[in-house]
Amino acid sequence: MTSIRFNARRAILRAAAALSLGAALLPSAFAADNFPAKPITLVVPFAAGGTTDILARIIGQYMSEDLGQSVVIDNRAGAGGNIGAQMAARAKPDGYTLFMGTVGTHAINESLYKKLPFDPVKDFQPLSRVALVPNLLVANPQQPFKTVQELIDFAKANPGVVNFGSSGNGSSIHLSGELFKQMADIDMQHIPYRGSAPAVADLLGNQVAIMFDNMPSAISHVRSGKLVPIAVTTAERSPELPDVPTIAEAGIPGYEATSWFGLYVTAGTPEPIVAKLHASLVKALQDPKLVQKFADQGSTAYSETPEEFAAFMASETQKWAEVVKSSGASLD
Incomplete structure (x- = not known):
């Protein structure tokens, strides 16, 4: 009898734990299914009219049409892109703040600036590179x-x-x-x-x-x-x-230096929302009309997985760290 009671109690506890886990997952799943429910902010860390801004606006337009919500550009220029990056890094990780990063913000500045107000790896979830210039x-x-x-x-x-x-x-x-x-x-x-x-x-x-x-x-x-x-x-x-x-x-085998641009979301954003944003971004980057618009700007549209982008960032960071060190360049 004691064994039966024990097994019954254990079964009840398991069922309760399963219900609790399911309840915990529901908000994230529900949020992803209904995402986006309001306009998305795309932070651009440079002034309006530059290459970063132009490409961001093109991407924002296409993603807005696909997601059914406006993508609003927010230009936050200064400190080589660090001001805008810091703002995006501190945003709520709900998918409603995107960041247009560059080779500067996510590969060079870490070695160039003595104090960086954000961590390019820990504070951001990469989605994909979007353009090569x-x-x-x-x-x-x-x-x-x-x-x-x-x-x-x-x-x-x-x-x-x-x-x-x-x-x-x-x-x-x-x-x-x-x-x-x-x-x-x-x-x-x-x-x-x-x-x-x-x-x-x-x-x-x-x-x-x-x-x-x-x-x-x-x-x-x-x-x-x-x-x-x-x-x-x-x-x-x-x-x-x-x-x-x-x-x-x-004449210099192995030389390669590209100005690249990529889209990020704040670290900690739920995976289903990350996946939805990535799918929308890739769809935009593979649209022939967007590809042509990028080409008109002297840029090449580019898409990849978040994992591929993260690996590329790591290699770029190492490469430019060596160049920065050799050049002696340093900024406060």
Whole structure:
């Protein structure tokens, strides 16, 4: 009799535990089924009108149509993207705050800044990279080199003579040049500017010799003949300039430096909601109309799994940490 009572009591406890677990899971499942029930905020850590903002708005439009709720862009510029990243990292993990991260916020800044107000890995759940933007190695036409090998030969024969402009210390444009210096084993002088526009202006005036500029801002000057395209920094040639070789094939095997952009959600967001957001994002990135809109901006649409994105981030962080250390760049 005692055994029967014990077994009955154990069965009741098991049933109660199962009911409790089911009740605990219901809110998450219900939230995912009904997500989104209100507008979603997409935090962009740079000012309106830049490449990050433009791509985010395109993505937001497509995801809004798919999810049935508005995706509202919130520009929070400053500190190389850190202000916006910190805001998104501290948001409620309910899927209603997305973040448009970059190679800066999630691969470079960790090594560049002495104190980072967020953790790129622990504070964010990656969804997918969304776009790749090649940098273009361009030179003023008055310079005595037109190819990667000619540039390397000239720099080795004239140490420290070649200077290269950038949009600022620690930017992807700056570090693309530092990576080139390391791999080519040459001495070039870095000239930092407050933004890409003034750097390009001095490049056009031959105040600086070369620049590793983002494709969207350099391509019009290449097409007009005001700048000489030497090579692209990506692993493959750009469809926009198919006759321009990659740096890797032109003389530095293994060289690759890409400005990339990715979408994140705050860490701790329920997995069903993460899955729903990822599915909507991938659907948008595979839409031919979006692909063309990205191409019009000099960007390549890209989609992957959250796991693939996380692995890519880890490799990028390690690569740029070594470049930052070698360059000596550091910001407060």
